Amino acid sequence: MKLYDYILSPSCYKVRLMAALTGVKLDIRPVDFHPGAEHKGAELLALNPAGSIPILEDGDLILTESSAILVYLAAKAAPEWLAGASAEEAARAAMAVLFRPADGKSWWRKADRNAAAAG
Numbered sequence: 001m002k003l004y005d006y007i008l009s010p011s012c013y014k015v016r017l018m019a020a021l022t023g024v025k026l027d028i029r030p031v032d033f034h035p036g037a038e039h040k041g042a043e044l045l046a047l048n049p050a051g052s053i054p055i056l057e058d059g060d061l062i063l064t065e066s067s068a069i070l071v072y073l074a075a076k077a078a079p080e081w082l083a084g085a086s087a088e089e090a091a092r093a094a095m096a097v098l099f100r101p102a103d104g105k106s107w108w109r110k111a112d113r114n115a116a117a118a119g
Contacts, residue, residue: 001026004044004055006033011066012054018070022077070097 032038048064056063
């Protein structure tokens with residue numbers, strides 16, 4: 001799987017984190033987002049006409065929304081996270097994947113730092 005990635009993007013970060021949690025090896029393709037605006041170039045606009053990242057390529061499949069990518073990685077690499085879930089468990093998983101804080105601060109970064117501190 002190839003991930004078109006910008007190291008400072010919170011959306012890209014949560015995809016990299018999910019891949020690490022599920023053991024998915026990603027071929028990271030850095031994107032010169034700023035100042036190069038490579039995401040607005042012909043190659044990446046052909047993959048995502050919205051001109052945003054992350055973009056995940058898995059064979060012929062192209063996913064361009066981070067929340068969809070998170071669900072895809074979980075379903076593909078850790079189906080037990082989703083299979084057999086009760087309605088409550090499924091709702092909690094969706095809430096975690098789709099959560100976007102109003103203040104724009106990424107809870108993924110906080111969760112990762114807290115996990116690292118806990119050992």
